[in-house]
Amino acid sequence: MFTGIITDIGHIEDAKQHGDLRLRIASGYDMESVDIGASIACSGVCLTVVEKGPDWFAVDVSAETVSRSVPGMWAKGQRLNLERALRVGDELGGHIVTGHVDGIGALVSAEAEGDSTRIVIAAPPELAPNIAAKGSIALDGISLTVNGVEDQADGSVHFGINVIPHTAQMTTLDNLRAGRSFNLEIDVLARYLSRMQQVQKSAM
Incomplete structure (x- = not known):
């Protein structure tokens, strides 16, 4: 963990x-x-x-x-x-991350916004229901907060994140080249909720 x-x-x-x-x-x-x-x-x-x-x-x-x-x-x-790995007693500064990739995201845009960089990432349709504004997501293992979500006509989703200078300096987000892809892990709570909904639907 x-x-x-x-x-x-x-x-x-x-x-x-x-x-x-x-x-x-x-x-x-x-x-x-x-x-x-x-x-x-x-x-x-x-x-x-x-x-x-x-x-x-x-x-x-x-x-x-x-x-x-x-x-x-x-x-x-x-x-x-x-x-x-997290040890008992360590500070939980981000959110619970399992280290299991749920899907691949692609960089749509990266623009300066104040001192931060606003990035927009496209996620596949199967992950779209599990990504929510103000929720957590792991991007190449980095705990980040989703600031906005835009559903797309094909079922995919574009979500926005603000990367502060410290995060860019301490991670590989200092390189936001065009066409870059990312490992995505949705919030573990969203994963369990999605599974519960699947079971409920199949029981109907």
């Missing part, structure tokens, strides 16, 4: 296919305090540490995970938002 508060930006030093995809990720974490088997969220994806060194750790990424996450994000040289 995570909070969506990013504590380091790692980069992929090596990526090799050995059954699953083995990644070696450079990190500023004190690796003495990271156990083999520990969970680290990598741009919103919960992965398990299988090897480590003084300034790096390795994870295995399954084909299923690769297929559900942003295309190309697991390539050598890519930067990743990192967050270690």
